Each structure stands twice: as C-alpha cells, then as structure tokens.
Amino acid sequence: MPVNLLQVDNNQLKPISGVRLGTARAGIRKPGRRDILVIEVESGAAVAGVFTTNRFCAAPVLICREHLSFSDVRYMVVNTGCANAGTGEEGLADARATCDELARLTGTRSQQTLPFSTGVIMERLPMDRLLAGLAGALANLPYGTWGDAAEAIMTTDTQAKAYSVNALVAHCNITVTGIAKGAGMIHPNMATMLGYVATDAAITTELLKTLVKEVADATFNRVTVDGDTSTNDSFIVIASGKAGNALITSESDPAYSELRAALVKVALPLAHAIIRDGEGATKFITVQVEGGKNMEECLKVGKAIAHSPLVKTAFFASDPNLGRILAAIGYAGITDLDVSKVRLSLGDVLVSEHGGRAASYREEEGQRVMKETEILVKVELGRGPASTSVWTCDFSYDYVKINADYRS
Amino acid sequence: MPVNLLQVDNNQLKPISGVRLGTARAGIRKPGRRDILVIEVESGAAVAGVFTTNRFCAAPVLICREHLSFSDVRYMVVNTGCANAGTGEEGLADARATCDELARLTGTRSQQTLPFSTGVIMERLPMDRLLAGLAGALANLPYGTWGDAAEAIMTTDTQAKAYSVNALVAHCNITVTGIAKGAGMIHPNMATMLGYVATDAAITTELLKTLVKEVADATFNRVTVDGDTSTNDSFIVIASGKAGNALITSESDPAYSELRAALVKVALPLAHAIIRDGEGATKFITVQVEGGKNMEECLKVGKAIAHSPLVKTAFFASDPNLGRILAAIGYAGITDLDVSKVRLSLGDVLVSEHGGRAASYREEEGQRVMKETEILVKVELGRGPASTSVWTCDFSYDYVKINADYRS
Numbered sequence: 001m002p003v004n005l006l007q008v009d010n011n012q013l014k015p016i017s018g019v020r021l022g023t024a025r026a027g028i029r030k031p032g033r034r035d036i037l038v039i040e041v042e043s044g045a046a047v048a049g050v051f052t053t054n055r056f057c058a059a060p061v062l063i064c065r066e067h068l069s070f071s072d073v074r075y076m077v078v079n080t081g082c083a084n085a086g087t088g089e090e091g092l093a094d095a096r097a098t099c100d101e102l103a104r105l106t107g108t109r110s111q112q113t114l115p116f117s118t119g120v121i122m123e124r125l126p127m128d129r130l131l132a133g134l135a136g137a138l139a140n141l142p143y144g145t146w147g148d149a150a151e152a153i154m155t156t157d158t159q160a161k162a163y164s165v166n167a168l169v170a171h172c173n174i175t176v177t178g179i180a181k182g183a184g185m186i187h188p189n190m191a192t193m194l195g196y197v198a199t200d201a202a203i204t205t206e207l208l209k210t211l212v213k214e215v216a217d218a219t220f221n222r223v224t225v226d227g228d229t230s231t232n233d234s235f236i237v238i239a240s241g242k243a244g245n246a247l248i249t250s251e252s253d254p255a256y257s258e259l260r261a262a263l264v265k266v267a268l269p270l271a272h273a274i275i276r277d278g279e280g281a282t283k284f285i286t287v288q289v290e291g292g293k294n295m296e297e298c299l300k301v302g303k304a305i306a307h308s309p310l311v312k313t314a315f316f317a318s319d320p321n322l323g324r325i326l327a328a329i330g331y332a333g334i335t336d337l338d339v340s341k342v343r344l345s346l347g348d349v350l351v352s353e354h355g356g357r358a359a360s361y362r363e364e365e366g367q368r369v370m371k372e373t374e375i376l377v378k379v380e381l382g383r384g385p386a387s388t389s390v391w392t393c394d395f396s397y398d399y400v401k402i403n404a405d406y407r408s
Numbered sequence: 409m410p411v412n413l414l415q416v417d418n419n420q421l422k423p424i425s426g427v428r429l430g431t432a433r434a435g436i437r438k439p440g441r442r443d444i445l446v447i448e449v450e451s452g453a454a455v456a457g458v459f460t461t462n463r464f465c466a467a468p469v470l471i472c473r474e475h476l477s478f479s480d481v482r483y484m485v486v487n488t489g490c491a492n493a494g495t496g497e498e499g500l501a502d503a504r505a506t507c508d509e510l511a512r513l514t515g516t517r518s519q520q521t522l523p524f525s526t527g528v529i530m531e532r533l534p535m536d537r538l539l540a541g542l543a544g545a546l547a548n549l550p551y552g553t554w555g556d557a558a559e560a561i562m563t564t565d566t567q568a569k570a571y572s573v574n575a576l577v578a579h580c581n582i583t584v585t586g587i588a589k590g591a592g593m594i595h596p597n598m599a600t601m602l603g604y605v606a607t608d609a610a611i612t613t614e615l616l617k618t619l620v621k622e623v624a625d626a627t628f629n630r631v632t633v634d635g636d637t638s639t640n641d642s643f644i645v646i647a648s649g650k651a652g653n654a655l656i657t658s659e660s661d662p663a664y665s666e667l668r669a670a671l672v673k674v675a676l677p678l679a680h681a682i683i684r685d686g687e688g689a690t691k692f693i694t695v696q697v698e699g700g701k702n703m704e705e706c707l708k709v710g711k712a713i714a715h716s717p718l719v720k721t722a723f724f725a726s727d728p729n730l731g732r733i734l735a736a737i738g739y740a741g742i743t744d745l746d747v748s749k750v751r752l753s754l755g756d757v758l759v760s761e762h763g764g765r766a767a768s769y770r771e772e773e774g775q776r777v778m779k780e781t782e783i784l785v786k787v788e789l790g791r792g793p794a795s796t797s798v799w800t801c802d803f804s805y806d807y808v809k810i811n812a813d814y815r816s
C-alpha cells in the first residue's frame with residue numbers, strides 16, 4: 001500500500017499547450033492494460049533529457065541520447081512490460097525499428113522520435129504487438145489525458161503518478177505537468193525510471209539541457225528505494241514555448257530560476273510519489289543532513305542511511321534501534337568525521353550527541369516518532385554550512401514478496 | 409536455517425598450545441547463556457588485529473587499537489549482548505574499567521588486555537554483571553574449549569562457528585584454530601564482526617601486523633550479508649610461538665606464505681560460515697569476477713552484485729531474473745566498461761554475452777541452477793588478467809523478520 005500517496009485526479013492535471021498524449025492497449029506483457037504511450041510535441045518545442053549512468057543501459061536509452069543530439073524531437077513512445085535492456089544488437093535494432101515505424105506513421109524522420117521502455121530486463125520486445133499498437137496510440141492523441149499517460153507507463157507501481165502546477169515566469173502565467181513511474185530498482189543516478197515533465201514556457205534547447213540536470217539533481221537523484229540503479233532511467237523535460245513568456249536564453253535571467261522552481265515543484269512530488277509507492281513501503285522517510293563541509297559529504301551520509309537494510313527494517317518494525325543509523329553515518333565514507341560533534345534527531349526528538357545517547361532521550365519518545373508514517377531523520381554533522389535531503393521508504397516483508405514474485 | 413553449515417565438532421577443534429579459553433554466563437542481556445569469553449595468551453606470543461573502518465566504531469575498538477600499540481597482550485575479554493558502540497565517553501570509561509578489573513584479577517597491566525563487545529548499539533554495558541562475570545570466566549580457563557568459546561560470542565548467529573587445521577610451516581607441524589561470529593550488519597571493511605584465529609607458529613609481532621591484514625583481505629573482507637559495515641568488526645590473530653618453527657621475521661621467508669595459507673584455510677571457512685548463517689539466508693552464493701584490469705574493479709563488480717537487494721531476492725525466489733545481475737554490473741562504477749565483452753554465467757550455464765542473452769541460453773537451465781543452495785555467479789569482464797571472488801547469501805522474508813524483531 002502506498003504511503004499517503006494521493007490518487008491522481010484527472011481534473012486537476014492541466015494540459016500543456018503544444019503537447020498531446022495518446023495511449024493504447026497493445027498486450028506487450030499482459031492483455032487489456034494500457035501499455036503504450038505516445039507523446040506528441042509541436043514543432044519548435046525544446047526537449048532535453050538525462051539518462052541512467054548504468055553501463056548496461058537499455059537500447060532505447062542509447063537511441064534517445066543519439067536522437068536528442070538532433071534536437072528537433074516531435075514524438076516519443078514509451079512501452080511498459082519489457083525494458084529492452086541487456087538485449088544487445090537485436091535490442092538496438094528493435095528500438096530503431098520502433099522509431100522508424102513511428103516516423104512513417106507521422107510523416108516525420110526517425111531521428112525526431114525518442115523510444116523508452118520499462119519492464120523486465122534481458123527479454124526482447126514483442127515487436128509485432130508493439131508496432132501494431134502505435135497506430136492506436138496515435139489515434140488516441142486528440143483524447144488522451146495526462147492521467148491515462150501516467151497509467152500507461154506503470155510496471156510494479158500500485159498507483160499512477162502525475163502532478164501539475166501553475167507558476168509565474170517573467171510575470172507570465174505558465175503551466176507545468178508531469179508524470180513518472182517507478183517503485184523498485186530505484187536509485188536514480190541522473191534520473192528516475194521514467195519521468196516526463198512538460199511546460200508551455202519558452203526556453204532554448206541548450207539552456208533546457210542544463211536545466212533538466214539541475215531539476216533531476218534536486219529531485220529524482222535524491223530518492224532511493226533499494227539502491228539499485230536501473231538500466232532504463234530517463235527523465236525528459238519538454239518546453240513547448242506556448243505560454244508567451246520571452247524566450248529564456250541565459251541562466252542569469254531571473255526567469256530561468258523561476259522556471260526551475262516551477263519544474264522542481266512538479267518533479268519533487270513525482271520523485272516522492274515513487275518512494276511513497278516504493279515496493280513494500282509502509283513509511284515515507286526524509287533524511288535531512290546538515291552541517292556538512294560540502295554537499296557531497298551530506299549526500300554520502302544521507303544515502304548511507306537511506307540504503308541501509310538494517311535501518312530500513314527497523315523503520316518497518318517501528319523499532320527505535322537508532323544505533324543502526326549511527327553505524328550508517330560512521331561508514332558513510334567521511335574519513336575524518338568527529339563523531340563527538342554529530343547530533344541525531346528523530347522528528348523533534350534529540351537521540352544522540354557527544355558520540356552517544358543524548359541524556360534527554362527517552363525510548364518512548366523515539367518509539368512515538370517511529371510509529372508515524374512520515375518520519376524525519378535529522379543528522380547534524382557539525383563540520384560546515386552544507387545541507388541536503390534524501391528520501392526513502394522502509395524495508396518490509398512485501399519488498400521481498402514483490403521482488404521474489406515479480407516475473408511470475 | 410543456515411545453508412550447509414556443519415555443526416561445530418568439539419573433538420575436531422585442536423587446542424593451541426599457549427592459548428587458553430574461559431567462558432561464563434553473566435546474564436549480560438539474557439540469563440542462562442554463555443555471554444563472556446576470556447582468552448589467555450602466554451607471555452611472548454605475538455598478537456595483531458584489524459578493526460572496523462566505521463567512524464562510529466565501538467569504545468572497545470578504540471581501546472584495542474590503543475592497547476595493541478604496546479604489543480604484550482595477555483588477556484582478551486569478549487561480551488555479547490551489548491556492543492558498547494555509540495556510547496560516547498561513558499562507553500570508553502566502561503571499556504577501560506573492564507580492562508582494569510581483568511588486569512587486577514590476573515595480576516597484569518590494563519594495557520595488556522583487549523576488550524571486545526558485540527550486540528545492540530547505543531546501550532550502556534551492564535557493568536555490574538560484566539565485571540562479576542570475569543572471575544567465572546577466568547576460573548573456567550583450565551576447562552574451556554574452542555567450541556564453548558565460539559558459542560559464547562554468538563548474537564543472532566544460529567550456529568557457533570569454529571574451524572581448525574594442521575599445516576607445515578618451514579617443515580614444522582603447526583596448528584591453526586579460529587572462531588568467528590556474525591550474521592547481520594555484515595560488510596566487513598577490515599575484518600568481520602568478531603573473529604579470533606590462533607596458531608602455535610612463531611612470527612614477530614611486526615610481521616603479524618602485516619599478515620593479519622592480508623588474511624582479512626582474502627577472507628572476511630570478501631563477504632557481505634547486507635552491506636552494513638558494523639561498528640565493532642574486529643579480527644585478531646594470535647601466534648603463541650609454541651610450535652617450534654624458526655621465528656618468521658621476513659615476508660620473503662617462504663614460511664611466511666605457508667603460515668598465511670594456513671591462516672586463510674581457517675579464516676575463509678569462518679567467513680563463509682558467517683554467510684551460511686546470514687540472517688534469513690537460504691542460499692550460499694559465490695560471485696567470481698574474472699578478466700578485470702585490476703583487483704579493485706573486480707571487487708566493485710562483485711560487491712555490486714552481492715549487495716543488490718533485487719539480485720538477492722531473485723535468488724531467494726529461484727527466479728532466473730538475470731537482467732538484475734547485468735544491471736548491477738552496469739552500475740558497479742566501471743565507467744568505460746564495454747558491455748559487449750561481458751560474459752555472465754550461472755553455474756555451468758552461459759547466460760549472457762555480446763550485451764544480451766546468450767543464444768544458447770534456455771531459461772529451464774537457469775532455473776535449474778537457481779534452485780540449488782550453492783550457486784556460482786561468474787562474470788567475465790574481458791578487460792584484463794585480474795580476478796577475485798566475493799561471497800553472499802540471498803535476501804528472504806526472514807531477513808526482514810529477524811531485523812524487525814531483533815531487539816524485542
């Protein structure tokens with residue numbers, strides 16, 4: 001059961017002018033469910049993406065990187081049920097054939113299309129069903145919604161993930177809407193499993209390439225379910241330019257920061273939604289690390305805590321076995337850490353200081369916080385001014401069950 | 409249930425001349441079980457150790473490091489039930505008081521004693537019961553066995569771990585006997601939770617300091633249960649010098665390599681025993697990585713596979729979802745890895761080559777190997793001559809159960 005994850009409300013998802021969505025039921029892995037999404041982008045939009053750092057990255061990731069270098073993307077196609085990763089040369093040919101067919105059907109060039117896949121690794125795509133499904137998804141473009149699109153890209157997700165905001169950029173009202181999927185194999189290292197955020201704001205493609213990295217870094221790159229970096233992570237931002245704001249051409253333009261803030265406002269709840277829907281999750285945990293010398297060491301500590309199976313099972317059990325958090329801080333890789341300066345709090349309860357248990361700490365207080373479903377772990381390193389947060393979930397029986405059963 | 413872990417046979421554990429063991433039931437955490445071990449070493453023995461790299465290392469680890477700089481160790485005391493880690497200045501005072509009392513009872517100096525603790529983190533030692541138990545353990549010295557000692561240091565272990573061999577060193581018959589404990593919070597980074605190996609061979613203390621690192625690196629530093637590096641990892645080698653071999657004084661002496669081989673023969677099965685008894689383990693997995701440019705990158709790949717919760721749950725389910733192993737190889741951190749040269753085998757079955765599924769691979773074959781309890785994962789990187797192995801276990805419901813319940 002997802003942790004405090006609101007159902008997607010189609011009525012609150014704002015369309016983005018210049019972007020249309022179409023879905024189809026192609027029977028890629030299971031019959032009867034939406035499993036293909038086509039995104040159509042009007043000519044002139046800026047599109048940029050970041051992708052997994054996994055060396056065994058999926059064939060579609062390789063093709064996306066290649067096609068994005070042409071920067072006049074018009075169509076994207078996402079299939080669920082099969083990741084087309086660990087599929088060698090045949091997998092690359094399958095991804096190219098998908099782009100070719102989409103280009104043929106839409107009268108565009110193959111390089112103007114981006115392919116995405118998610119699902120089981122090391123299996124070939126069912127090309128007949130995938131190609132046959134493209135026409136249906138294109139026919140659905142006039143009717144497709146962001147809610148349907150969010151549903152079409154799910155794998156082990158128990159709920160669709162979509163979010164929408166309005167914002168002012170250079171005094172112009174803009175809209176940002178995004179979708180994401182992911183619940184396991186989540187330790188994004190560039191981006192999440194799959195995330196698509198669109199805005200009608202106008203920005204150059206070059207600048208959007210910088211912006212998409214900054215947004216991924218502040219959102220999807222700060223969450224982890226199980227520490228496994230996927231082969232297919234992709235995060236795409238589309239800027240259709242229909243909002244009427246003056247084209248953003250420089251990072252020093254205040255509108256750049258305004259747009260970044262608006263994109264983060266959508267990308268962060270999407271990243272959090274992945275954790276809230278994390279495989280087997282029963283709790284949503286924010287690990288806030290302060291007082292680091294630099295961001296890098298704050299991240300090391302945050303991720304060591306967020307990855308520790310011992311910490312995560314203790315959260316599942318509501319057991320304030322907080323020494324496990326101290327142990328994770330200790331092995332996070334800060335070799336000159338002075339543990340006597342570290343302070344650890346759980347919610348509003350100071351747990352540890354001066355290298356040991358805080359004199360004021362009462363186990364009942366720790367227990368009270370551990371029983372909540374939204375938990376803040378605060379670490380003060382006492383070394384400098386840097387801080388950051390990472391987000392994770394607990395580790396339950398159901399994580400094992402889901403991953404022991406996933407393919408069967 | 410441990411995986412193919414033989415019960416300790418007291419009759420096969422060879423005593424080490426110059427080393428005596430005494431245990432007691434002090435009621436540290438639970439009444440009625442052996443929970444204190446005292447090891448007595450005759451004057452003139454060489455003793456060396458390696459310890460956790462965790463910055464939140466336990467108070468006894470700090471004291472061990474300090475006292476080992478004096479290098480005339482006569483007594484060691486190990487308690488289970490409480491780790492005396494994350495206990496600040498009070499914890500240090502407790503560990504020193506333990507040494508003081510042991511020195512008083514034995515007529516030695518406090519610096520000639522080494523304290524060790526294992527158990528729950530961030531709780532103070534019950535000093536009254538611990539100090540009271542020392543006399544009982546000392547009184548047991550004439551009768552204590554290595555089997556009793558192995559039992560006295562257990563925490564969540566389901567079986568005691570002890571092993572013994574004879575070997576020839578410089579044509580002289582020597583004996584090596586060792587014990588270890590550990591089942592969770594296992595990702596040793598210098599040594600395991602606790603391991604003690606004694607030999608009657610003669611070697612200088614200086615050289616033993618080098619040797620203990622080499623042995624730990626080949627054995628305990630190659631295993632992982634959950635990727636959590638403990639606060640209390642300690643691995644000690646005692647060389648009593650009673651065997652009659654000529655004192656080993658140089659690494660270039662062939663006897664040095666002979667002794668190292670003999671120590672590894674005991675330390676490796678002890679390290680494997682920790683995995684076989686890994687929390688919730690149902691399978692024993694050897695990850696053999698070959699064809700690396702250097703040992704470091706082989707280790708990165710081996711550990712990425714051995715740490716992946718997705719890989720480990722797939723082994724639990726006997727599900728040949730082998731794309732998860734490719735994904736782990738891909739994110740292991742070899743940034744210039746050419747995945748088209750990587751070969752992956754499961755036991756005798758070639759699973760993947762040329763970046764995808766091997767043409768010869770049949771899922772029934774993968775399934776057959778996955779159902780075994782002893783599984784070999786072989787990765788050939790195709791980059792160079794280096795190779796290494798790491799060992800791990802699968803990830804089951806019981807891992808979660810054990811760690812959600814550990815303190816209750």
